[in-house]
Amino acid sequence: MIALVTDSTCxxxxxxxxxxxxxxxxxxxxxxxxxxxxxxxxxxxxxxAMMESAVELPTTSQPSVGLFMDKYKKLAENYDQVISIHLxxxxxxxxxxxxxxxxxxxxxxxxxxxxxxxxxxxGFMVLLAAKMLTNDKNMDEIKETLMQEREKLTIYFTVNxxxxxxxxxxxxKAQAFLGxxxxxxxxxELSAATGEITPKEKIRGYKKxxxxxxxxxxxxxxxxxxxxxxxxxxxxSDNYKQLKNLLGTELQSQNNFxxxxxxxxxxxxxxxxxxxxVYGIVIYRGELLGE
Amino acid sequence: MPINNKEKITAVDxxxxxxxxxxxxxxxxxxxxxxxxxxxxxVPDGDTGTNMYLTFKEAVSSLEDNNSGSVSNLAAALxxxxxxxxxxxxxxxxxxxxxxxxxxxxxxxxxKTKDLAKxxxxxxxxxxxxVLKPVEGTILTVSREAAEKATAEVxxxxxxxxxxxxxxKAAEESLERTPELLAVLKEAEVVDAxxxxxxxxxxxxxxxxxxxxxxxxxxxxxxxxxKRSEIAEDIKFTYCTQMLIEIDSRKNKxxxxxxxxxxxxxxxxxxxxxxxxxxxxxxxxxxxHPGVLLEYGLKKGKVFDIKIDNMRKQxxxxxxxxxxxxxxxxxxxxxxxxxxxxxxxxxxxxxxxEAVTESESKEIVPNAEEDAEIVVDKNIGIIxxxxxxxxxxxxxELGVDYVIKGGQSMNPSTNDFxxxxxxxxxxxxxxxxxxxxxxxAAKQVSELxxxxxxxxxxxxxxxxxxxxMIFDDQASxxxxxxxxxxxxxxxxxxxxxxxxxxxxxxxxxIKKDNYIGLKxxxxxxxxxxEKETVINLLKEVAEDEELVTIYYGEGITxxxxxxIRKIMEENFDFDEIEIYPGGQPLYPFIISLE
Numbered sequence: 097m098i099a100l101v102t103d104s105t106c107x108x109x110x111x112x113x114x115x116x117x118x119x120x121x122x123x124x125x126x127x128x129x130x131x132x133x134x135x136x137x138x139x140x141x142x143x144x145a146m147m148e149s150a151v152e153l154p155t156t157s158q159p160s161v162g163l164f165m166d167k168y169k170k171l172a173e174n175y176d177q178v179i180s181i182h183l184x185x186x187x188x189x190x191x192x193x194x195x196x197x198x199x200x201x202x203x204x205x206x207x208x209x210x211x212x213x214x215x216x217x218x219g220f221m222v223l224l225a226a227k228m229l230t231n232d233k234n235m236d237e238i239k240e241t242l243m244q245e246r247e248k249l250t251i252y253f254t255v256n257x258x259x260x261x262x263x264x265x266x267x268x269k270a271q272a273f274l275g276x277x278x279x280x281x282x283x284x285e286l287s288a289a290t291g292e293i294t295p296k297e298k299i300r301g302y303k304k305x306x307x308x309x310x311x312x313x314x315x316x317x318x319x320x321x322x323x324x325x326x327x328x329x330x331x332x333s334d335n336y337k338q339l340k341n342l343l344g345t346e347l348q349s350q351n352n353f354x355x356x357x358x359x360x361x362x363x364x365x366x367x368x369x370x371x372x373x374v375y376g377i378v379i380y381r382g383e384l385l386g387e
Numbered sequence: 388m389p390i391n392n393k394e395k396i397t398a399v400d401x402x403x404x405x406x407x408x409x410x411x412x413x414x415x416x417x418x419x420x421x422x423x424x425x426x427x428x429x430v431p432d433g434d435t436g437t438n439m440y441l442t443f444k445e446a447v448s449s450l451e452d453n454n455s456g457s458v459s460n461l462a463a464a465l466x467x468x469x470x471x472x473x474x475x476x477x478x479x480x481x482x483x484x485x486x487x488x489x490x491x492x493x494x495x496x497x498x499k500t501k502d503l504a505k506x507x508x509x510x511x512x513x514x515x516x517x518v519l520k521p522v523e524g525t526i527l528t529v530s531r532e533a534a535e536k537a538t539a540e541v542x543x544x545x546x547x548x549x550x551x552x553x554x555x556k557a558a559e560e561s562l563e564r565t566p567e568l569l570a571v572l573k574e575a576e577v578v579d580a581x582x583x584x585x586x587x588x589x590x591x592x593x594x595x596x597x598x599x600x601x602x603x604x605x606x607x608x609x610x611x612x613x614k615r616s617e618i619a620e621d622i623k624f625t626y627c628t629q630m631l632i633e634i635d636s637r638k639n640k641x642x643x644x645x646x647x648x649x650x651x652x653x654x655x656x657x658x659x660x661x662x663x664x665x666x667x668x669x670x671x672x673x674x675x676h677p678g679v680l681l682e683y684g685l686k687k688g689k690v691f692d693i694k695i696d697n698m699r700k701q702x703x704x705x706x707x708x709x710x711x712x713x714x715x716x717x718x719x720x721x722x723x724x725x726x727x728x729x730x731x732x733x734x735x736x737x738x739x740x741e742a743v744t745e746s747e748s749k750e751i752v753p754n755a756e757e758d759a760e761i762v763v764d765k766n767i768g769i770i771x772x773x774x775x776x777x778x779x780x781x782x783x784e785l786g787v788d789y790v791i792k793g794g795q796s797m798n799p800s801t802n803d804f805x806x807x808x809x810x811x812x813x814x815x816x817x818x819x820x821x822x823x824x825x826x827x828a829a830k831q832v833s834e835l836x837x838x839x840x841x842x843x844x845x846x847x848x849x850x851x852x853x854x855x856m857i858f859d860d861q862a863s864x865x866x867x868x869x870x871x872x873x874x875x876x877x878x879x880x881x882x883x884x885x886x887x888x889x890x891x892x893x894x895x896x897i898k899k900d901n902y903i904g905l906k907x908x909x910x911x912x913x914x915x916x917e918k919e920t921v922i923n924l925l926k927e928v929a930e931d932e933e934l935v936t937i938y939y940g941e942g943i944t945x946x947x948x949x950x951i952r953k954i955m956e957e958n959f960d961f962d963e964i965e966i967y968p969g970g971q972p973l974y975p976f977i978i979s980l981e
């Protein structure tokens with residue numbers, strides 16, 4: 097039997113997790129000297145309220161090696177193999193924690209896979225693995241498929257303020273976008289090629305930003321006859337709603353590809369690094385991952 | 388040596404040619420305020436008289452240390468100087484006129500009557516050629532009609548004086564006709580300012596030829612750039628050291644030698660100026676080790692006209708002497724060439740020295756760091772032009788590596804751009820001039836530099852901001868020019884300023900000190916208050932734009948800017964309105980709609 101493990105940044109809703117028996121290892125968020133497990137201890141709304149009142153920005157940590165070991169040991173009771181899929185190693189040490197834990201577990205065969213993505217990008221890879229498991233694919237087949245399919249992921253997102261990414265040290269090449277006088281909306285890309293956040297566009301005005309993001313998403317989808325999309329968002333803002341309207345209309349009026357469209361809320365750990373007003377589109381050019 | 392008016396003059400030698408140019412420069416200086424007043428638009432603009440004067444001054448300055456005995460060499464130096472000093476559209480056209488003038492005088496030791504006619508003709512021809520879309524009723528027309536008359540009459544005149552008089556009369560008549568050719572002139576009831584400038588230069592040349600002396604009065608009115616206290620702090624290097632080096636030009640490419648020396652000088656001190664023509668290079672450096680510098684010069688060639696001043700000492704004396712007046716750095720350089728054979732009329736020579744030192748003081752005074760290499764950590768360096776701390780900071784934040792101070796009423800010269808271009812450690816550079824009157828001076832830089840340079844034709848700060856949004860360091864300068872110039876079409880620039888004079892334009896009767904509202908450079912509305920002007924202007928031009936950005940200028944408070952925002956929110960339906968302190972002079976508000 098093969099167990100499927102991921103981390104809390106995959107942003108898959110509870111019913112899906114339950115349906116496919118997906119096991120979650122949570123990352124942790126620290127705010128005002130308190131520590132919470134992502135998606136376990138704290139709801140997003142509550143967290144945003146805390147973020148706003150807190151003097152210092154929250155910090156986050158990867159799951160400890162011990163946490164992974166506990167999870168794997170527990171799974172060893174019922175499974176003999178584990179596929180453990182996690183957020184990009186360019187953004188977090190989670191994969192590394194998982195690897196260290198796996199090295200200390202003899203009872204199980206554990207395959208750690210770097211999704212090179214996160215949020216619903218990671219979520220799509222987890223869903224893909226879950227589907228393959230229901231079709232009785234073996235570990236090697238699943239691994240091989242995931243390594244190929246992760247290349248077909250793209251995430252475009254915008255943040256209200258770059259300072260969160262900057263302070264969290266996750267900004268990489270988007271550094272070039274930093275400034276503190278002039279206001280513009282950055283469109284950032286989490287590219288599957290590097291697993292890093294890179295700057296894509298600087299745009300002024302949220303309508304133009306949304307328009308550009310939709311354009312980019314459709315460009316990323318072009319050439320594939322089946323495309324999975326997911327909206328990702330922190331706080332539910334008017335700007336985000338406008339994006340949904342825009343992409344929704346575009347998708348309905350095209351007949352280049354079949355599509356699936358999900359909407360997943362970003363957890364506390366990721367929004368600690370992006371700020372609450374983050375929103376974006378995840379594109380996965382691959383078999384539809386619906387029912 | 389004054390020349391008898393009755394005497395025939397059939398040829399002009401190098402000495403006389405120099406006199407003519409210096410006299411002409413001073414006549415132009417006398418007349419520049421008048422030429423400025425011919426400005427059609429009541430906006431505080433890059434003034435034609437000032438721009439032509441500054442350009443011509445740079446040109447004539449290059450004759451100062453040129454002892455060539457041939458008119459050909461002097462004219463070539465004049466042309467080079469004009470090209471470097473060109474500022475404003477009128478300055479750029481003047482530099483092209485002078486270039487043509489010099490081309491026709493090539494290999495002429497003296498300028499004879501028929502040479503003058505040819506030179507005038509060539510001047511006009513080159514100037515027309517240099518302008519993308521020549522407009523009649525401007526300096527171009529005046530230069531052409533004057534040249535046509537000169538060519539027609541050259542066979543029948545008795546000497547140069549007569550040819551000049553005929554040419555000048557033709558230029559005057561041509562100038563009088565400019566309002567018939569250009570509607571804006573007619574509406575504003577003026578003649579073309581550039582044409583007037585050209586006429587003035589011709590008149591000045593004739594005055595020089597006749598040996599007339601121009602009373603020099605304007606010095607006191609000239610703006611002084613620095614305060615005494617500032618300059619005292621600035622003296623890091625004690626000795627102002629100048630020398631001329633004669634280079635064997637058969638063995639060396641003069642431009643390369645100049646570049647090399649300029650680079651080498653960086654380690655000796657600051658306020659570096661290295662200029663050259665033919666086979667003589669002039670070095671000016673502020674240093675603490677003048678002796679080392681002289682040794683350096685000896686390695687390059689024959690050193691002469693050495694001058695070393697202790698600036699600290701001079702400054703001290705200066706401070707003691709002048710309690711009231713602003714400090715003028717050019718004073719340091721004033722005494723030179725005093726003992727030179729007194730062949731020029733005295734006033735003119737002093738005036739000439741003053742012209743040179745004035746331009747030098749501007750060029751030399753900059754801080755040490757302004758001579759240093761500009762380190763760009765991208766493939767493509769970006770140069771822009773702006774005035775006002777807020778605006779400058781925004782441009783820098785958006786990726787501009789060097790902002791040249793300037794704008795509407797201060798048009799940087801080609802040389803100002805060239806210096807920055809050469810100091811950048813990158814081979815690919817784009818320039819955003821942010822003003823219609825600065826574009827052509829910037830464009831001339833690519834002729835003078837080996838680097839790959841493109842001028843993105845931005846005419847306002849908002850256009851620069853929009854262009855910078857899509858900057859891509861991986862693209863080539865020419866790709867950027869294409870994409871950026873396409874992008875700036877999507878932004879409207881509104882400017883609010885005060886009319887500098889009464890005028891009639893676009894059917895509006897504008898009184899001095901009224902507020903006027905411009906859209907992309909066109910005056911569309913006029914009103915008594917800033918707010919009224921903003922509302923009226925927006926009513927005319929606002930369509931379905933979503934984002935408004937307000938840059939408020941010098942003297943405007945944040946509260947006042949917020950009031951403008953409130954008015955916009957109440958009267959219009961924009962999605963977002965952003966406010967930034969721009970600090971720009973003369974324009975209380977610059978507003979972009981996109």
